[in-house]
Amino acid sequence: MKAEAWMFVACTVFLVLVTPTYWFVTAGSEHGGDWTGTSALVMCTLLLAMISAYLGFHARQMDDRPEDRKDGEIADGAGELGFFPPFSWxxxxxxxxxxxxxxxxxxxxxxxxxxxxxxxxxxxxxxxxxxxxxxxxx
Missing domain, CATH: 1.10.287 (Helix Hairpins)
Incomplete structure (x- = not known):
């Protein structure tokens, strides 16, 4: 889960940089900034930060998966992955x-x-x- 956590951290950092930039670019408009877009970007930033924290916390609690190890092989991930339900109406x-x-x-x-x-x-x-x-x- 470490790779997934780092992907969400990178997206969070991107939105942390983009959100104030968006606010300042739209502040020159006649309405004094775009509240809708800025609030949507802030909420997306907070959502990504929450997911990043969750994945990072659980990545520290889990044992290393084969996907997270540098020396991991495809065969290390073999075996039953879980129950997947069949077709249902x-x-x-x-x-x-x-x-x-x-x-x-x-x-x-x-x-x-x-x-x-x-x-x-x-x-x-x-x-x-x-x-x-x-x-x-x-």
């Missing part, structure tokens, strides 16, 4: 229910939001429990 139904709820709230159709919430709860339960029964149970 449940995320589609959950997303469609969330879309229905959002649309119904925008259109003030509360009855449709209730229907979307009930069907969404069923879709969420199906998504959570899909590995407890059927072909991919474990």
């Amino acid at each position: 449940w995320p589609l139904w959950a997303a469609l229910c969330l879309t229905t709820i959002t649309f119904s709230l925008a259109m003030a159709a509360w009855w449709l939001a209730i229907i979307g919430g009930v069907v969404g709860a069923i879709a969420l339960c199906g998504w959570i429990f899909e590995y407890y029964r059927g072909e991919f149970s474990h």
